[in-house]
Amino acid sequence: MRALFPVMTLLFSGCLAALPDNQSLPVKQACLISEERAIPITLEIARSSEERSRGLMEREMLEPDAGMLFVYSNERRADHGFWMYRTLIPLDIAYLDRQGTIRAIRQMAPCPSGQGRDCPTYRAGVPFYLALEMNQGYFQSRKIEVGDRLSLEPSDCH
Template identity: 80%
Template sequence: MNRHTPVFSLKALVPVLGLLFSGCLAALPDNDALPAVQACLINDQKAIPITVEIATSSEERSHGLMEREALAENAGMLFVYSNQRRADHGFWMYRTLIPLDIAYMNRHGNIRAIRQMAPCPSDQGRDCPTYRAGVPFYLALEMNQGYFESRGIGVGDRLSMEPADCR
């Protein structure tokens, strides 16, 4: 597989985004999952199927995976931004209970950086570190810590939501 061919398409998110923006989904309690879609991470050798919850609104992105006690092995949360985030933008782990990896991606789903993030034990958000991307990005994918490395996924690999890519 060609790891540099951009195949991530925001068109694949249209059905999910349509539901979110139409007001059909009520505000979710803290521990409820967001709508999830099937996707895959692709390197030179294989496509690895994953399930991702999609966080598109600022409220969904701000809450992220806070207060979750576990995340399924092949599950994650995809943070989608309509405008490119600067390299100094990042994520924090305030009220997040599980260690995570985060992959920062361009608009095509190409991974540009991966960071490891540890839960912040403080009850004060100001005491929690920010894990800066170090690269401009449109998408960020959080998975259980060690997920990317254990499956051979790294910088230059990509995320796809196209069913044909994920077979």
């Protein structure tokens, strides 16, 4: 067993090293549009399954008007959700349809467990194509609600 420990440690560290460094994700200027205004935000875009799996894990902070957009090529079912395993900061998540309309918003707390299976899943409750994570309280403090939308078009953000 003692001889197995160094091997397991190397394997585990290799798995972590294989996760993409999300600092290198594409960054896009976008805005959230409500009836009243357009709010500019800066988004990291996670498109691949590896990028989405890594998400905002291990981050100690997120800039006030920054977030991460998770993009799926196929619609996700309503029972699909996100968890906060190894995520250190409390987040809001908005689940959006293909056109970027917010269908649901949830608040997510960091999971202190060292085991992913012990972390709760924050289910969307609606089918979705996009998920947008921002600092917890972001949507409420800016009066962004279900029915508002995300635009990745600079011309919409004036």
